[in-house]
Amino acid sequence: MDRRNKDRQTGAAGKRRRMIQVLWAFLTNSYLVGFVQGKIYRGKLKNLCVPGLNCYSCPGAVGSCPIGAMQAVIGSWNFKFAFYAAGFLMFIGALMGRFVCGWLCPFGLIQDLLYKIPFLRKINTFKGDKLLRKLKYVILLVFVILLPMFLVDVLGQGLPYFCKFICPAGTLEGGILLVLFNESMRGALGWLYAWKSVLLAVTILLSVVIYRPFCKYICPLGAVYSVFNPIAVFRYRIDKEKCTGCGACARVCKMQVDPAKNVNHAECIRCGACKDACPVKVIY
Amino acid sequence: MIRLIRSSxxxxxxxxxxxxxxxxxxxxxxxxxxxxxAVNICMECVGIG
Structure with missing residues (x-):
């Protein structure tokens, strides 16, 4: 199936999803003064986590990133486990699984938009793709949990290793704008900013060629939610008796899932393309 | 609704x-x-420190 047909089949579901993605990204980044002044929101809403990957240092952010929150608590001197963030992820995950990735994550929206940029040959899959998708679980375990927990300073404080060395969302949503507006920050730029800028550039370029590379291979938040996909309250169901096995759902899936085989696969981000493409409407 | 609750x-x-x-x-x-x-700029997150 060529790309034009693929896009046409995902059109109706795609438009509704895009509207909600934009609306949610705006709602959770509605501190517009921050974008103008290069400052961040310091109000009480920052006590609360948002479901998606949304850096709390983004000038517009009105909530906290759950992955950042988890590392902040694990890495603090007086706590060694983050019950608040873990409970939040469990609650959201058990309610909707990776629906968050497909509908409520601003960084997912950015990648969706980047993938719309025309390119000679988009890559759907490659050798080692399946194995590489396990990387996000390793990143979750090592950089979000173990390193902040055990690699600590004399006071027992650990760094947010994922945010510091891997996450390009902070550079894109916060770093670029804050550095532009803040002269003293510009003076403090060093190798870390350069490293994160390279990571961001690679993520942006890859997002043009591969659908959501950060979500597929790197994102620890997606890794957490993926565990809850099969048991989530709001998950997909399929009427296997009525399924004709035509394969239309698998062909439109940009995450390379075959819903006829496993409708709640860990990689499914609930974009709804399969529901829209099904000729006999057995996915609901 | 009851079906949803039962199956979930x-x-x-x-x-x-x-x-x-x-x-x-x-x-x-x-x-x-x-x-x-969250209310202070996270230097690690933005890539400064």
Missing amino acids: RIGIIVAAAGLLIMGCGISRGEMLVVFEK
Whole structure:
């Protein structure tokens, strides 16, 4: 199936999803003064986590990133486990699984938009793709949990290793704008900013060629939610008796899932393309 | 609705457990740590320090 047909089949579901993605990204980044002044929101809403990957240092952010929150608590001197963030992820995950990735994550929206940029040959899959998708679980375990927990300073404080060395969302949503507006920050730029800028550039370029590379291979938040996909309250169901096995759902899936085989696969981000493409409407 | 609840019992139990765990974290004062981190620019996150 060529790309034009693929896009046409995902059109109706795609438009509704895009509207909600934009609306949610705006709602959770509605501190517009921050974008103008290069400052961040310091109000009480920052006590609360948002479901998606949304850096709390983004000038517009009105909530906290759950992955950042988890590392902040694990890495603090007086706590060694983050019950608040873990409970939040469990609650959201058990309610909707990776629906968050497909509908409520601003960084997912950015990648969706980047993938719309025309390119000679988009890559759907490659050798080692399946194995590489396990990387996000390793990143979750090592950089979000173990390193902040055990690699600590004399006071027992650990760094947010994922945010510091891997996450390009902070550079894109916060770093670029804050550095532009803040002269003293510009003076403090060093190798870390350069490293994160390279990571961001690679993520942006890859997002043009591969659908959501950060979500597929790197994102620890997606890794957490993926565990809850099969048991989530709001998950997909399929009427296997009525399924004709035509394969239309698998062909439109940009995450390379075959819903006829496993409708709640860990990689499914609930974009709804399969529901829209099904000729006999057995996915609901 | 009843069908949804019946077919999602595990999800509902896990979500409730998540709320309990969240409450446990809040009672320990973890929210304050998150708040303090979130209202100051996270130098590590933006790539400065």
